[in-house]
Amino acid sequence: MQNVEKIDVIVVGAGPAGVAAAVTVARGGKTVVMIDRADLAGSKNMFGGAVYLNSIKDLFPITWEEAPYESYISQNRYSFLTESSSVEINHKTLNYPSAATVFRPKFDAWLIEQAKKEGVFYAPKTTVRALLLDDKRVIGVRTDTEELKAKVVILADGAQSNLAQTLKLRKPIKPKDLILGVKETFYLENSKIKERFNLVGNQGMLCEYFGGLSDDEASGYPFAMGFLYTFKNHISLGIGINTEDLIKMKKTPYELLERLKSHPDIIPYLDDARSIEYSAHTIPEGDFYHMPKLYTHGAMLVGDAAGLVNNVHFEGTNYAIYSGILAGETALDAVKADNASKRVLSAYEKRFKKSFMYKDMKSYRNVVSMLRKMSNSIFLKYPKKMDEFFTLFNMVDTIPKATKFRSFALKTGRAVALDVPKIAKTVLEVLK
Amino acid sequence: MNDKFNKRIIEDKLSHVKYKTDKDSHIIVDEMVCEKCTTKECLYVCPARVYSEENGKIKVEYENCLECGVCKISCPKKAITWSYPESGYGVVYKYS
Numbered sequence: 001m002q003n004v005e006k007i008d009v010i011v012v013g014a015g016p017a018g019v020a021a022a023v024t025v026a027r028g029g030k031t032v033v034m035i036d037r038a039d040l041a042g043s044k045n046m047f048g049g050a051v052y053l054n055s056i057k058d059l060f061p062i063t064w065e066e067a068p069y070e071s072y073i074s075q076n077r078y079s080f081l082t083e084s085s086s087v088e089i090n091h092k093t094l095n096y097p098s099a100a101t102v103f104r105p106k107f108d109a110w111l112i113e114q115a116k117k118e119g120v121f122y123a124p125k126t127t128v129r130a131l132l133l134d135d136k137r138v139i140g141v142r143t144d145t146e147e148l149k150a151k152v153v154i155l156a157d158g159a160q161s162n163l164a165q166t167l168k169l170r171k172p173i174k175p176k177d178l179i180l181g182v183k184e185t186f187y188l189e190n191s192k193i194k195e196r197f198n199l200v201g202n203q204g205m206l207c208e209y210f211g212g213l214s215d216d217e218a219s220g221y222p223f224a225m226g227f228l229y230t231f232k233n234h235i236s237l238g239i240g241i242n243t244e245d246l247i248k249m250k251k252t253p254y255e256l257l258e259r260l261k262s263h264p265d266i267i268p269y270l271d272d273a274r275s276i277e278y279s280a281h282t283i284p285e286g287d288f289y290h291m292p293k294l295y296t297h298g299a300m301l302v303g304d305a306a307g308l309v310n311n312v313h314f315e316g317t318n319y320a321i322y323s324g325i326l327a328g329e330t331a332l333d334a335v336k337a338d339n340a341s342k343r344v345l346s347a348y349e350k351r352f353k354k355s356f357m358y359k360d361m362k363s364y365r366n367v368v369s370m371l372r373k374m375s376n377s378i379f380l381k382y383p384k385k386m387d388e389f390f391t392l393f394n395m396v397d398t399i400p401k402a403t404k405f406r407s408f409a410l411k412t413g414r415a416v417a418l419d420v421p422k423i424a425k426t427v428l429e430v431l432k
Numbered sequence: 433m434n435d436k437f438n439k440r441i442i443e444d445k446l447s448h449v450k451y452k453t454d455k456d457s458h459i460i461v462d463e464m465v466c467e468k469c470t471t472k473e474c475l476y477v478c479p480a481r482v483y484s485e486e487n488g489k490i491k492v493e494y495e496n497c498l499e500c501g502v503c504k505i506s507c508p509k510k511a512i513t514w515s516y517p518e519s520g521y522g523v524v525y526k527y528s
């Protein structure tokens with residue numbers, strides 16, 4: 001970085017969290033360098049995925065046409081699969097959309113361009129290998145080629161969160177702390193996508209798949225889900241699986257993806273579709289109870305690096321942006337006061353605790369663990385029961401309906417009754 | 433785990449992934465530790481089948497790595513030394 005004389009703030013990582021933090025600092029008139037290990041912007045990043053329009057607009061006030069959005073999500077589908085059946089709930093809305101699909105390389109590159117326009121210095125193809133410490137204060141970073149010093153360092157390096165672990169802000173990451181996502185992107189003509197998913201204009205769809213990855217009740221269904229997103233001329237199909245459950249299952253992630261691809265409900269979607277890319281990335285589990293400390297002397301953690309997500313609603317990029325903004329504001333205060341001590345940076349945590357993110361992570365604190373404990377019910381038992389019910393309902397034969405429904409109600413009632421208290425308890429916590 | 437099936441499907445998937453391959457590996461396994469390992473999680477958790485077994489030894493095809501970081505947290509014996517590839521090298525996603 002020969003052309004930058006004195007750096008106020010270094011941001012490690014140029015994903016949404018890093019961009020949001022860096023832009024906030026630049027808007028406050030301070031010198032900020034944003035570093036990323038990728039040569040082509042965003043080329044290391046992968047998600048489902050859709051970004052949330054309010055978070056993008058809060059960062060850059062732009063119109064739909066100005067950003068490289070693909071399709072807006074006008075349709076959310078929830079599909080419950082057994083090996084040979086599916087039951088679907090489809091919600092379609094013509095109201096103002098809240099999310100849009102994007103490809104991360106294109107979208108991240110665009111975010112970075114906006115940041116550069118506002119004065120952020122961007123250093124691509126630069127990997128931060130370690131943090132520079134003076135006693136316990138973070139005073140800069142060491143890259144492959146040089147040492148850079150700054151008053152504040154913001155760690156936006158994503159889910160692996162290596163640097164936070166070296167600072168002991170986070171405990172060493174264990175398999176249960178990360179969800180592995182694998183996906184395939186397919187090329188499919190826009191007209192076919194619209195026909196197959198019942199879409200018009202620039203409408204798009206997200207389908208979440210419950211079940212269909214295993215039918216082995218004895219060894220337990222993994223905490224895993226499938227997803228399908230539509231883009232202009234592409235669809236993405238993937239799965240997310242808790243790494244600890246993957247280890248227990250002794251199956252490869254790609255054979256699970258292949259299993260989803262070969263489900264009778266999905267095969268017709270992929271007819272004629274050409275696979276053009278395969279990718280993998282991790283997602284933090286987003287555990288409220290193990291939220292890392294968000295700051296130390298001279299450094300703050302944002303986005304995935306801090307484990308800030310709400311996986312129930314597929315929220316990640318918005319948490320990255322909003323936490324980035326809060327850390328950026330705190331960094332500005334620290335630079336102005338010429339003091340990046342723990343005491344000054346603790347304002348970041350205070351800001352975070354006032355935000356919707358903290359409130360949501362807190363009220364959802366037991367949701368994911370409940371879902372994980374109930375995997376067998378949610379992903380195996382209920383899809384089967386739904387299939388049984390509709391099969392009964394739609395089967396026209398000579399058995400009296402009362403006989404059929406009575407036996408179904410008896411069996412199902414008992415199975416569901418056991419789960420109800422657990423679900424009710426967690427739902428009440430969310431509402432509290 | 434049907435190994436032949438797995439091998440075929442991953443080879444097909446990886447044929448669509450773009451890489452800028454470094455000449456040095458960013459992944460090193462401790463062979464001595466692996467020799468005594470009975471669970472061998474690395475063989476199946478890796479989404480790119482970077483790890484395979486050849487003549488009783490763990491073979492590492494680092495050039496196929498998707499940089500997800502799952503192997504290093506899954507190895508129960510901490511036998512994997514994993515660092516990011518040299519800046520600018522490794523996987524290059526376009527439609528992710």
Ligand SMILES: Cc1cc2nc3c(=O)[nH]c(=O)nc-3n(C[C@H](O)[C@H](O)[C@H](O)COP(=O)(O)OP(=O)(O)OC[C@H]3O[C@@H](n4cnc5c(N)ncnc54)[C@H](O)[C@@H]3O)c2cc1C
Nearest residue numbers: 013015016017037047048049050128158181303304316317
């Ligand atoms: C399968 C999957 C599906 C998802 N679906 C959605 C979705 O639909 N909607 C949604 O909102 N979120 C989704 N997410 C989550 C979302 O992708 C993340 O929450 C979000 O990208 C976090 O942003 P970030 O800036 O914190 O980290 P990242 O986007 O991961 O950015 C980190 C950046 O840091 C760089 N970096 C890392 N280490 C270093 C280093 N040492 N030196 C220099 N640079 C470094 C990386 O190259 C990268 O550019 C999904 C995630 C996955 C894996």
Ligand code: SF4
Nearest residue numbers: 466469473474507511
């Ligand atoms: S799991 Fe770890 S110790 Fe076992 S074979 Fe793989 S790398 Fe070696």
Ligand code: SF4
Nearest residue numbers: 478497498500501503
């Ligand atoms: S980082 Fe991911 S893709 Fe690379 S070797 Fe490890 S598990 Fe496989």
